[in-house]
Every structure is written in structure tokens, then in C-alpha cells.
Amino acid sequence: xxxxxxxxxxxxxxxxxxxxxxxxxxxxxxxxxxxxxxxxxxxxxxxxxxxxxxxxxxxxxxxxxxxxxxxxxxxxxxxxxxxxxxxxxxxxxxxxxxxxxxxxxxxxxxxxxxxxxxxxxxxxxxxxxxxxxxxxxxxxxxxxxxxxxxxxxxxxxxxxxxxxxxxxxxxxxxxxxxxxxxxxxxxxxxxxxxxxxxxxxxxxxxxxxxxxxxxxxxxxxxxxxxxxxxxxxxxxxxxxxxxxxxxxxxxxxxxxxxxxxxxxxxxxxxxxxxxxxxxxxxxxxxxxxxxxxxxxxxxxxxxxxxxxxxxxxxxxxxxxxxxxxxxxxxxxxxxxxxxxxxxxxxxxxxxxxxxxxxxxxxxxxxxxxxxxxxxxxxxxxxxxxxxxxxxxxxxxxxxxxxxxxxxxxxxxxxxxxxxxxxxxxxxxxxxxxxxxxxxxxxxxxxxxxxxxxxxxxxxxxxxxxxxxxxxxxxxxx
Numbered sequence: 001x002x003x004x005x006x007x008x009x010x011x012x013x014x015x016x017x018x019x020x021x022x023x024x025x026x027x028x029x030x031x032x033x034x035x036x037x038x039x040x041x042x043x044x045x046x047x048x049x050x051x052x053x054x055x056x057x058x059x060x061x062x063x064x065x066x067x068x069x070x071x072x073x074x075x076x077x078x079x080x081x082x083x084x085x086x087x088x089x090x091x092x093x094x095x096x097x098x099x100x101x102x103x104x105x106x107x108x109x110x111x112x113x114x115x116x117x118x119x120x121x122x123x124x125x126x127x128x129x130x131x132x133x134x135x136x137x138x139x140x141x142x143x144x145x146x147x148x149x150x151x152x153x154x155x156x157x158x159x160x161x162x163x164x165x166x167x168x169x170x171x172x173x174x175x176x177x178x179x180x181x182x183x184x185x186x187x188x189x190x191x192x193x194x195x196x197x198x199x200x201x202x203x204x205x206x207x208x209x210x211x212x213x214x215x216x217x218x219x220x221x222x223x224x225x226x227x228x229x230x231x232x233x234x235x236x237x238x239x240x241x242x243x244x245x246x247x248x249x250x251x252x253x254x255x256x257x258x259x260x261x262x263x264x265x266x267x268x269x270x271x272x273x274x275x276x277x278x279x280x281x282x283x284x285x286x287x288x289x290x291x292x293x294x295x296x297x298x299x300x301x302x303x304x305x306x307x308x309x310x311x312x313x314x315x316x317x318x319x320x321x322x323x324x325x326x327x328x329x330x331x332x333x334x335x336x337x338x339x340x341x342x343x344x345x346x347x348x349x350x351x352x353x354x355x356x357x358x359x360x361x362x363x364x365x366x367x368x369x370x371x372x373x374x375x376x377x378x379x380x381x382x383x384x385x386x387x388x389x390x391x392x393x394x395x396x397x398x399x400x401x402x403x404x405x406x407x408x409x410x411x412x413x414x415x416x417x418x419x420x421x422x423x424x425x426x427x428x429x430x431x432x433x434x435x436x437x438x439x440x441x442x443x444x445x446x447x448x449x450x451x452x453x454x455x456x457x458x459x460x461x462x463x464x465x466x467x468x469x470x471x472x473x474x475x476x477x
Contacts, residue, residue: 046476060134100135113145148175149176152200155181210235235258237263245363260282260283266290268289320366331362389409456474
């Protein structure tokens with residue numbers, strides 16, 4: 001009896017240690033397939049995938065976990081292109097269909113060669129990613145060269161209220177509609193993303209909306225093609241998206257770039273619509289479109305709108321940046337308080353800043369902000385910050401469950417110091433007021449409501465008066 005009791009106690013101790021420790025499943029060291037790692041995982045686990053090509057069609061199966069490449073731990077974009085999930089033309093690449101929530105995260109991959117084809121919806125939607133009645137977080141992805149009847153790249157279906165940030169959707173193909181993305185009866189947020197070079201045989205070369213009200217910010221929709229209507233986008237069934245600082249250029253179809261149908265009512269703020277063929281906007285039993293503080297070729301009535309050549313510059317993905325003389329510079333909406341803008345633009349430069357030194361933080365039209373400095377950059381901090389305070393890298397980093405943020409502030413500035421923590425969407429997570437003589441704070445991975453946040457990249461900012469330092473940290477569970 002005594003030996004049995006000792007064995008029982010040992011079993012309990014082993015189980016307790018296993019439960020308390022954070023689980024990181026390494027692919028291919030622990031398992032040779034990502035899907036096997038997902039199958040054995042439990043909520044809160046991390047599947048860490050080494051560089052390589054994985055010929056799989058993966059399904060999260062209701063697991064609220066983080067599946068990531070080494071990009072998450074290194075912030076090196078090299079790993080996004082070198083860590084590939086290849087669907088082998090045998091189905092979609094990634095599926096979320098079991099009520100996964102925002103803690104289900106996919107980060108740092110290239111998803112390619114998905115193919116879904118069939119007679120019914122939603123089974124034939126989303127060659128790259130299908131999100132059905134789920135709300136995952138998708139960041140730092142390339143979704144390319146996938147095919148489907150609808151939504152060659154990504155499909156949002158039936159309350160798929162996901163978050164996309166820093167996602168490139170390119171070179172995808174639809175046999176029918178929505179070459180890049182289709183959003184149906186859903187309310188996702190898309191930010192800092194690029195939708196380009198997608199093709200649909202019928203409608204919405206870039207992105208299609210149906211009965212949805214998503215939000216798009218700091219996004220490019222360029223060089224997409226549709227055989228019929230809506231080279232950039234087609235809106236139907238009372239679709240009411242909100243687009244802020246979106247650049248829509250060089251899209252083409254037989255009819256128009258933005259095609260509004262059946263009660264659709266998009267709202268565009270600080271946008272650029274230029275060189276789309278044959279028309280920028282067309283109504284076909286549509287309702288209304290509200291455009292303000294935007295540059296629209298051939299003109300558009302409304303507050304703050306202009307019709308002037310935007311003077312683009314740049315190369316590659318950034319060829320729609322603005323020159324100094326662009327009429328879009330400082331021409332955005334004067335009051336940014338209600339826009340919920342992230343503090344940076346598409347490439348990480350400050351969005352809201354006082355560029356001309358007049359005390360007014362004007363912002364530009366389009367996805368890029370001219371002349372501002374990087375929001376997160378050591379050299380930037382060294383250029384503009386005084387020597388009487390500094391911010392150090394948190395330790396440990398990556399961390400779980402807590403990390404220490406250290407700083408040095410001269411005594412005369414101490415009373416005005418605040419440390420703020422943000423997620424990558426620019427949403428404030430937690431704020432600490434710094435007491436006199438204080439040199440560090442410890443963050444335990446909780447928000448202001450003592451709710452534990454998800455794995456991912458976070459920003460911490462030290463404000464002293466109107467000056468600040470900003471750095472990155474990684475919570476990895």
C-alpha cells in the first residue's frame with residue numbers, strides 16, 4: 001500500500017510539472033509534420049516550425065494555438081519566404097472551421113499551391129486559407145499562387161471575424177469571383193497588407209465583399225484583374241466596408257475598379273484611387289459611396305477630395321510611396337482621433353507626426369507616410385531622443401510568463417514618464433506610470449483587465465514628456 005501511494009504521488013508530480021510548463025512543439029524535431037504537431041497540441045501551445053517546405057493541407061481543428069516559423073522569435077523576414085506550406089494542388093493549404101478564436105495564430109509562412117474546386121459553397125472557397133465561423137490571428141504571411149472557384153487566396157465565411165496584419169496576397173486565381181480575398185457575412189480587420197496581381201474570371205479581382213463590414217487600413221490593392229466587374233473589388237448584398245489609408249491603383253476589368261451593387265455602401269478616408277481601368281468607381285444598383293480626404297482620378301465630390309497626379313515613387317512592394325512634392329502629402333483628414341489608426345504606416349514609419357513643425361499632426365493619403373521616421377528603430381531613437389533618458393531591451397526575450405523592462409531617466413524628468421505596451425495593431429494593452437527613482441517594471445503578459453494576452457510580438461514605449469523610445473518584445477507560450 002505504501003509503495004502504491006508513493007507511485008501515485010510521483011505520477012501526480014510528473015503530471016503537475018507537465019501541466020505548468022509551457023509547451024513548444026518543434027517541427028520537424030519532435031514531429032515530421034505540422035499537422036501531427038497540431039493534433040497533439042493543447043490550447044496555448046506553440047508549434048515552432050524550422051525552415052523548409054512542408055507538403056501539407058493543415059487544419060487547426062479547434063486548437064487555439066500558435067503555429068509559427070522562426071520569424072516570430074527572430075523578426076527576420078527571411079524565414080517567411082523560407083518556411084513554406086505547400087498544398088500540392090490537393091486542397092486548401094490552411095483551414096480554420098471549428099470556432100477557433102483570436103488566440104489561434106498563424107505567423108511567418110509562405111502558403112502556396114492550394115486548390116479547391118467543387119459545386120458548392122463554402123467548400124470551394126479559399127485556396128490558400130479558409131476561415132469559417134472562426135476568428136484567428138494571421139500575421140506576416142505570403143499567400144501566393146493558390147486557386148479556388150471563389151477566393152483564390154483567402155475566404156472569410158459566416159462570422160469569420162479574423163485579424164490580418166502584414167499579409168501579402170498575390171498571384172492567386174479564381175475560376176469565378178474574388179481572385180485574392182472574399183469576405184462574406186463577416187467583419188475582419190485587415191491592416192498593413194498588400195493585395196496584388198490576383199485574377200478572377202468573373203468579379204472582384206482583388207477582394208470581394210458580400211453582406212460584410214470589414215475594416216481595411218494601411219493597405220495596397222494594386223494590379224488585380226477581373227474578367228467582368230470590379231478589378232480591385234466588387235461589393236454586393238449591403239456590403240459596407242470602411243477603408244482608411246488604402247491605395248487602390250492599376251486594377252482593371254471590363255467595367256470598373258470598384259463596383260458597387262445591391263445596397264453596398266463603402267466608406268473611404270485618406271485613400272488614393274488612381275489609374276484603374278476603365279473607371280475608378282461604378283454603381284450597378286448600388287446605394288452610395290462616401291469618400292473624403294482622398295485623391296480620386298477624374299474627381300469625386302466630398303470633403304477634402306482632390307484630383308491630382310499622386311507622384312508615386314519607390315520600387316518593389318513600395319512603388320506606391322509618395323514623393324515630397326506629392327499633393328497627397330499632409331492632405332489626409334485633419335482630425336485622426338476617431339479613426340483608430342495604428343501609429344505607423346504600411347512599412348513601419350510614423351503615421352501621425354508633425355512633419356512641418358507647425359504643431360499639427362497632419363497625415364498623408366494612401367498607404368505610405370512621406371518623410372516620417374521608423375516607429376521602431378534604434379537609429380531613430382538615437383537621432384531624436386535626448387541623452388537624459390534611455391530604454392533597454394527587455395529580459396528575458398522571448399519570455400513566458402513575465403519579463404522585465406528597464407530604463408534610465410534623469411530625476412527632473414521622472415514625474416512625466418510612462419511605459420505603455422501595445423500589440424501590433426497599435427492597440428494599447430497596458431500602461432505604467434513611473435515613480436521617482438524607478439528603473440524597471442515587470443510585465444506579466446496581462447492587459448489592463450488582468451486578462452492574459454496571446455503569444456506574439458508586442459511593442460513597449462517609454463514616454464518622457466513629448467519624447468519617446470520604442471522597442472519590440474516577444475511573448476512565446
